[in-house]
Amino acid sequence: MHPDLQRDLLELLREPALERLLEALHASLVKHGEPRGRVEIRDDDEAHALQGIIGKRFTPGKKASVAEIDRMLRENTRFSCSLADAVRMYRGGGPIVRPKVVKAQAAAAREQAVRRCFEQVAGLGLSAQAYSRVIGWMHAAEMNLRKKAGAWGEQPLLDAVRAVALAFGRMPERNGPPVYLAELAAQITGDAKAFDATQPAGRLLLRALAYYHRDVAAREKPGSAAWKTALLTEAGIARDPISVHVDTFGLTGDTPYLRELRRAALTRSMNLDNLVAIADDVRAWNGVAFVVENPTVFAALTNTVRRLYRAENHPTLVCTNGNLNPADWKLLEALCATGALLFYSGDFDVRGLGIMTGLLNRYPEAASPWRMTPDDYVAALRDGSTALDSAGLERVKAVFPDLVAKMTERGQAAHHEALIRRFEDDLDRWVRRGITPPRRGEGPRSSSAAGIRP
Structure with missing residues (x-):
């Protein structure tokens, strides 16, 4: 639309008597996604102001066809624009957002983010055992991963899942040398605090450990300090070499x-x-x-x-x-x-x-x-x-x-x-x-300590 025509149309749309009606038309477009349904023309002022734009007068107290208002704007005015264009212009140029469409788009984005997480893990070169554990947890946690994709965004989720997968790849063997949490985070992400419980990777790591160590997780209140420490300990991870x-x-x-x-x-x-x-x-x-x-x-x-x-x-x-x-x-x-x-x-x-x-x-x-x-x-x-x-x-x-x-x-x-x-x-x-308490499955046992004088 020519700038002069756009200026003239905006001047007409900004008529105070049209404010309620334009919001009703916007709500109708949001609901239906196209000019459908009917809106009420409440009084003479609204009817007169609308007539000044489309050239037709609707009866006050009656409902007008949204499709007809759209058609009149397109065909019978010098502006030759759609109702949707006029409403967007009045509201500052932003798109008319339909909740259903936005919801569907958000759901699709979440699905894509989770799918990319699986694809990413497949390319990390993990051992068969680490890969199996990570993928098993991810399948069980898909609903939570979708939720995190919506809350954090795709890239933060990808980064967090990658960090957790690589952490599983570096978990120590049982009774092996301890792994320290900050060192592990720094080696994998470059950030020593990445596995803190307040960070995305830290949250997902604890969830993954809770999935694989259900009995340990069940002993303590979920999310408590004791719960977090117990899970890290079971995985062979210490917070540091001094505090424990x-x-x-x-x-x-x-x-x-x-x-x-x-x-x-x-x-x-x-x-x-x-x-x-x-x-x-x-x-x-x-x-x-x-x-x-x-x-x-x-x-x-x-x-x-x-x-x-x-x-x-x-x-x-x-x-x-x-x-x-x-x-x-x-x-x-x-x-x-x-x-x-x-x-x-x-x-x-x-x-x-x-x-x-x-x-x-x-x-x-x-x-x-x-x-x-x-x-x-x-x-x-x-x-x-x-x-x-x-x-x-x-x-x-x-x-x-x-x-x-x-x-x-x-x-x-x-x-x-x-x-x-x-x-x-x-x-x-x-x-x-030199007599011990009963051993599991056996009775007391004597040892060479027998006969010691205190």
Whole structure:
């Protein structure tokens, strides 16, 4: 349209009496996508203003055909433009957006983004195992990936999926050297914070890990700090070599540091960096380590051991402080590598049984529950105990059938702090007579430690 005609038409369209009618015409075009339907001409002012543009007067209080208004604009005016062109001009030139069309276009864009994610992963050169795991998660998470494509856009989604896929390609073997989260992110993306939980790649990495480690994910509240740490730990990823630690007492080994530590009878919190340095030298006293979930139990037992026995006869005690972190696993792996037996005790709840299940899965020949029988559970019950998560118990029922049956019957959790006296008796039998607690599937076992004088 010639600029002079455009100026004249805009002047007519900006007549105040037409404001409501033009918005009604715009709504009709949005709804139908073409001139269809009817709009009401409310009063004489609207009828007169519309007549000034198209040359025809409609009766006030009646409805006018949108198609007829469009035809009159095209054929009977000097402007020769469509109603859609006139409305766009009045509204500033932007397109008339139809929600259905926009929705369809957005859905198509999301589908394209997800399809490109799959194509991208296929070209990353991952190992067969890593590729299978990533693709399996992506198929299960397609709905979420579409949602993220809409929220983040295609390229951020592609970048995040690529980072997660490459991370799976660099996951350590079980019990292999730890991988540090910031280093992994920097190597893959160039940004050390890319796998932070607030970043797209970090969010997707946690979702992928939760998909493959469902039992671990189910122990903690989704999205909590404990949930994130547990998932990263299960994958062999530590946040850094310093912040994760394991509490120890009574370790032994043929190095000046370990000999002095034992002689001093001190508890020692060891971070992952230190454990990597001493892993080849560390040992459990007489090949047995007692592992507890709770620091209160750990402190009570170390105090008892100091009071009753000479330092050279102190048993090895380890405290995980809840879910096992990379430092816990590093120490236990080092001990098992030298043939140590592990006896673990935790709370009688979903988390405690889940931790024990993880230990049994990883060290089936070395790990055994310690004081986690139905009888011990009943002895640990106290008034006011919290209710149990019955669904969570079902996940470990196959591992602890008798215990889970009793816990389901009582419906309450119990804490292993109530069993400290029993733990002390077990340690005394071990130190004085060299008799371990019952091993899984076996009875108590004697060792060369028998006959030790405290």
